[in-house]
Amino acid sequence: MSLLTPAADVSVRPAVPGDEREVARIQLAAWRTAHADVLGEAVLDALDEAAFAAQWERAITAPPGPGFRVLVACAGPRVVGFASVAPVSAPEPTEPPAGVVLALEVDPAAQRAGHGSRLLAAVVDLLRADGADQVQTWVMDGDDARVRFLAGAGLGPDGLTRRLATGPGPDEEAHVVAEHRWYAAI
Template sequence: MSENCCDTHAAGDHPSDSVTTASAGTDRTVRVARPEDAQAIAQIQRAALQTHIETTLTAKKATEQVESIIAALPETEAFHAHWAQTLSEPAPDGCHTLVAIHGQSVGGFICAIPGEELPEIPQKRAAIPAGTEIVALEVNAHFQRSGHGSRLLNALAETCKTANLRIWVGAEDEARVRFLQSAGFTPSGLRRHLQMPGAVADEHLWWTSLS
């Protein structure tokens, strides 16, 4: 699990603790994550990571690596311990962790940190001002297509009060690309390469202006 300022977040100490966004019905809301959400977030995150690995390596025709990589992933308990600590400590400025509520369950979550200014790419785009970088946006597989992803994005946009949102997306993640396009995101022109056993994962930075 990555080390970033989302690793220290307490709902009770966050200025946006009272943020709640409702839609479609009173059982579909978004609020700031609390320590008691740690187990649900951990389960969603580990399942999403496993799906990402399977999708990436299958697209790279490296399926023989999938089983061994997934077997090496930390168990859900490790993710739970991480989130239990994260959500019990004060959040640094500009860091946000929100959860989507589906009935009585956590249906998804979004975690974001400050994003630095991105320089101009000559003849392609102007510089992108400092904003908010989404480091995790995941929805429980059982609650997908319920609008939680859109609600989480909208709630973060209302909460962060910055010029833009940005997120790294795997080149093979066509479903996420379609979702981001529908939400108004466009490619920034930046890419990065992440080494995985048996393959290199390519990611592109997508962004949208909030001004």
């Protein structure tokens, strides 16, 4: 009889060169699933996976400064999710810094398996190690699954909203989406 019990082979690690293709694929798959109604088919069809991969390669190999990081969630050797985090400058020099989750996506086929929670926990650990006392992120209108996930993790909206032009809409005018900032003390 074996004393070992079955265990999930899941992890979070820093992204390394070569992960950028999976990160881009996951991001676009997640967006097509979560944001189809808000962004629209024309915007989603215009997204270039190779361009996304090139941007992720730069983020992984040459981050723009200290505190900028990309993490990946793995199921065995397979990348199934990612998160990107950056520092936020404190409004006053005496205030501790905050961090912002720029992206946190899990492959739609691997969702609801704890990968998003592991990524968020790893991001919070990194931010705490950097001296941050708050985590922030932005949530697009209509992303009810992300709202439930963040609320379940203890984040909440702080009332700030921003509007982003995502490209031309069906009538060739700018298609604008609203995002709301969520945060939590850490």
